[in-house]
Every structure is written in C-alpha cells, then in structure tokens.
Amino acid sequence: MSEPFGVRLRTQMERRGPLCVGIDPSPALLTAWGLDDSPAGLERFSFTVAEAVADVAAAVKPQSAFFERWGSRGVAVLERLIPALREAGALVVLDAKRGDIASTMAGYAEAYLEQGSPMAVDAMTVSPYLGFGSLAGTIATAHANDAGLFVLARTSNPEAALLQETVADQIFEGVAAANEGAAGLGSVGVVVGATLDKVGHPLDRLGGPVLSPGLGAQGASAAAVARLFSGVRHAVLPSVSRAVLGDPARIRSLTERYRDECVRHLRG
Numbered sequence: 656m657s658e659p660f661g662v663r664l665r666t667q668m669e670r671r672g673p674l675c676v677g678i679d680p681s682p683a684l685l686t687a688w689g690l691d692d693s694p695a696g697l698e699r700f701s702f703t704v705a706e707a708v709a710d711v712a713a714a715v716k717p718q719s720a721f722f723e724r725w726g727s728r729g730v731a732v733l734e735r736l737i738p739a740l741r742e743a744g745a746l747v748v749l750d751a752k753r754g755d756i757a758s759t760m761a762g763y764a765e766a767y768l769e770q771g772s773p774m775a776v777d778a779m780t781v782s783p784y785l786g787f788g789s790l791a792g793t794i795a796t797a798h799a800n801d802a803g804l805f806v807l808a809r810t811s812n813p814e815a816a817l818l819q820e821t822v823a824d825q826i827f828e829g830v831a832a833a834n835e836g837a838a839g840l841g842s843v844g845v846v847v848g849a850t851l852d853k854v855g856h857p858l859d860r861l862g863g864p865v866l867s868p869g870l871g872a873q874g875a876s877a878a879a880v881a882r883l884f885s886g887v888r889h890a891v892l893p894s895v896s897r898a899v900l901g902d903p904a905r906i907r908s909l910t911e912r913y914r915d916e917c918v919r920h921l922r923g
C-alpha cells in the first residue's frame with residue numbers, strides 16, 4: 656500500500672463521487688430477494704451487491720453483524736468478500752464498531768488493519784466509549800498500515816444524542832489531534848449521522864473524513880447532508896444501505912442515482 660487511507664479516499668471520492676454503499680445482508684433483505692436465510696444466501700447477496708457497486712461507489716461498507724450472526728460460516732463469507740471488493744477497486748470500510756480496553760483493541764487492529772491479515776480492510780468503524788485514549792494504539796496501527804478509522808461521534812439513531820452530546824467534543828478533538836501533520840485528508844475520521852439536524856461542534860479543524868450513514872431508509876437526503884456539513888463538504892462520505900439493496904436488479908442504478916445526487920449537492 657503506497658498512500659494513507661485519507662489520501663486514497665479523497666482520490667476515490669473525486670473520481671467516483673462521494674458515496675459509500677453498505678452491504679447489509681439482513682434476514683429481511685435475504686427474504687425480499689427470495690434467498691434462504693443461510694450462509695449460502697448471505698454469500699449470494701453479498702457478492703451480487705459487490706458486483707453491482709464495487710466499480711461505482713467510492714467505498715463499500717459491509718455490516719459485520721449480519722455476517723457474524725452465522726458464526727464461522729458467515730465470517731468466512733466476509734473473509735472472501737473483503738479481498739474481492741478491494742481487488743475490484745472499492746475501498747472497504749468494515750462497519751464493526753469495535754471498542755475495548757487498549758490491550759484488546761490491539762487484537763482488533765491486528766485483525767482488520769494490519770495489511771496481510773486475512774480480514775484486512777481499508778478502514779473500520781470504532782467506538783470511543785471506553786475513552787478516546789483506548790484507541791491510541793489502534794490509531795498508531797492504522798497509520799503504520801496506511802489504513803483508516805471512523806470513530807463514532809454523533810450516530811444517526813435518535814436515542815444516541817443524550818449520551819453522545821456529552822462527550823462529542825472530546826471525540827472531535829481526539830480525532831483532530833490524530834490527523835495533525837497529515838498531508839491532505841487525514842486517515843482518522845468520524846461517524847456523524849446524516850439524520851442529525853445539526854452537528855453542534857465545529858468540524859473545520861477535524862482534518863479527516865466524515866462517514867455519514869442515514870441516507871434513504873433513515874430519512875436523510877443528499878441535500879440534507881450538504882446542509883449539515885456546509886463547511887466541510889469535501890470531506891463527507893454519505894452512506895446508504897437498504898435504500899439501494901431492496902431489488903438485485905436495481906442496485907446499480909439506485910447507487911448511481913444516489914451518487915449523482917451526492918455529487919450535485921456536495922460539490923455544487
């Protein structure tokens with residue numbers, strides 16, 4: 656790997672447009688596709704989505720929970736999917752939201768960020784709620800491997816606000832410090848939901864990307880994302896899952912539609 660994640664993400668967003676597509680093989684979606692809720696159904700779903708979007712979306716975000724529910728057989732699908740997506744040209748952001756004490760975080764960092772690991776991804780989501788300092792080693796591993804992190808800061812679900820508002824400043828400040836000295840877009844980003852009315856914290860000194868889930872099924876639009884992040888639009892990666900995943904025949908065209916909307920609103 657030759658360039659830091661933030662630089663690769665910026666290039667990818669400029670070339671393809673700012674959109675991340677989630678791979679969320681939930682039981683409801685497997686059923687909607689007429690697939691068995693089984694590891695075979697999971698594999699069929701995931702690789703169909705990969706084929707439809709890997710060369711269109713700037714990034715693809717597998718939701719680890721829907722693979723983990725099948726134990727080792729589901730994780731084996733994920734282990735095959737990740738390199739297939741990367742070989743097809745997509746940046747892979749694993750949505751695993753890992754967070755633990757520092758010594759345990761080292762295990763997650765080795766699993767997902769050490770390039771050469773069977774599950775190595777371009778970036779992963781992490782939780783800072785065991786203290787931002789618990790992520791220090793993970794941030795160092797990300798930097799050493801040109802990988803990236805997205806730290807939960809203000810998530811898209813309404814019930815998160817009461818807890819997260821109390822500590823969000825610490826998280827934004829920690830992320831800004833982790834990006835100090837980065838040339839171009841830094842590799843440590845935040846997760847801020849597209850569904851929020853306002854962020855409530857200045858993002859202009861963050862120095863890293865903003866992963867913004869909530870487009871489509873959770874009610875947010877590209878126009879709302881552009882309003883929410885008016886000062887830092889260049890760094891925002893909106894993410895959509897269910898709204899493009901309902902019908903295998905329409906995944907690509909819906910992805911292109913969301914991508915075009917994001918380009919229009921975030922670059923306009």
Ligand SMILES: O=c1ccn([C@@H]2O[C@H](COP(=O)(O)O)[C@@H](O)[C@H]2O)c(=O)[nH]1
Pocket residue numbers: 677679718750809810811812846847848868869870871872873894895896897898
């Ligand atoms: O704040 C957050 C963080 C992560 N997510 C995840 O993103 C997708 C959203 O799916 P949609 O179908 O587009 O609603 C899902 O995997 C969530 O776990 C989030 O929604 N909000």
